[in-house]
Amino acid sequence: MNRAIVVFNAGSTSLKFAAYAVEAGGALSMLCVGRIDSMQGDPHFVVKNAAGKPWDAHEWGEGHAIDHRTALPFIIAWLEANLAGTKVVAAGHRVVLGGTRFEAPVRIEGDVLDYLDSLAAMEPSHQPFNVHGARAFAEAFPGLPQVACFDTSFHRTMPEVAQTYAVPQDVRDAGVRHWGYHGISYDYISRQVPKFAPAARRVIVAHLGGGASMCAMLDGKSVETTMGFAGVSGLPMATRSGDVPPGALFYLLRRKLFDDATLEKMLYERSGLLGLSGISGDMRVLQESADPRAVAAIESFVYAMTKYAGAYATVLGGLDAFVFTAGIGENSVPLRAALCGKLAWLGVKLDAQANTSGGPRISTPDSGVSVWVIPTNEELMIAQHTLALI
Template structure:
């Protein structure tokens, strides 16, 4: 058994993990716990074996127990004495963490100060760090930050039109889903030698878009927290700040009630009054579900137009993450809405979830990329261990 690395990707609604050899090589193991709030399942694939799917039963009741079950599954499949490093996807690194960082006690304390900026994600990531420390106390852990990918953006894409003293106190744009965008940029380099002016649409339970020039982030739709941009499963996306004041001042809602509305009751769930899950909405016969899907598509195409302006044109449009990879209806709707820009999607290729789904000769290349934040985490760990 070779020495190996573990990448943990704790999201707002799922836990993913993958193991890789310390030296170059493909993954040894990949899995995840999904449907945490409704019949949680463990999916596991070991090298040379097929995919196994099983119920987690009473072992998983919330996100923390899902993390523990995922960690136990990984450690039971491989020789834990050969585990040399663990890497974590951490959503918010703030202004200070712009590269992979060793997770010391002081670092974890600093990251805990950012919990209010990412309450669905940051506490879960810190819980994962704690659980790993309990299971493998001698194994170094490293944090890889979603915000770091956007640190090189032009300054005017990192600020709000607010008083300078507020910016000095940390009120600014950061952007998220950076590990996913980093992976998309890597795939474009491998496939096309670069990618030129690209817009990547990370469409999942959490969703955002990013404009890249030669693999470097130029602009993105999320801001200071993972609430902004396009509507998501349970988050509203961009919202008139005056609406928040109205909820507080006129409707008399408490801050905790407003936080619950914004993080857990809005987005596709709020619009449809049915579900935040795109596949369930697509299968629904209720008009509210269809309206929620249409609202989502309209929001995405508006952001594509904005990001195209930031780039001065588009060469490649990339779809990634759960909805981006597995919802041809949504991709087709976005493509049709962006026909004016030169996007032309081939129906057969789209239905087949092909790597490229544009019509031959189309002015804009349209690609589908399987999200692999775990692979990017492993890449960073290898780079660290080699340095």
């Protein structure tokens, strides 16, 4: 019987998964990846094989809402029916926030889920759904071990001064601090950088996708990151605002243009590249558009990255390597070129041909800072942590 680990990322109306075979010696190899979308309206399941080719699909029918208690057993049953001789032995879950209690991945047992649920008010767009998925799995498969991996854990190596906001102690005690996110991705990239640039100690990584952030690393450890208390601050993103002055938000509330719920929805769903352009939050759409608003939105994104890169180079005391990762970072040739041009003062010299071909190295041999395109793999990182804890 072959053993498999399944990784889940539970959202409000979606459930993403990836399955990995546990090979001899503890190596992991991908079996398939898939998702169930539109769970509350028109749920449909799709899965691809390890090569990325479509494998199977299923639809429940429009108006046939399902929840995680239905979706999770369906996925496990499909896996064990379609992967001959394979038995799921554990599940790993992406959970955005581990709080002060969990600074590393943890087995889900005892009061772990109750504690994680208590943090939902800090990051309501992801945390409650991540926890709900883990609860549903525990109810359906009480005998299978589960592991929670946190986006915040990687950033707990930031110096205390970088984690602390200048607010009173009672406010800090309530959980207001610089948490940082995308940590699972940064954890993975930190382990890949030595394979490409073994001498690089001072590294900036740009995780650029629908959600976007940057992280300054020293010797593979996080020392600063752009996302702060919640996943809405830092860089402008597809539909999330990035940094907005608190005074502007107080103003909108005083004017009664928003209440707390509609203000949060505006900042998370109507802002960022979408808000700036009025066209789309998709970088691909904006780069194909000649509309001046699309051009301005991209320029704003590059400006924010330039500003943070300069600050982080100062925090690090210099810069040895810069890494692009995630959907935009791995695929947008013009965006990488634009940022590298802004960082020429740091010694960055772009190899245009290498950039067009996607790297992995996209800087010239004599560049003062080596620049790389390294694909991230959050699912594999979660699977590895899960295997280590079961």
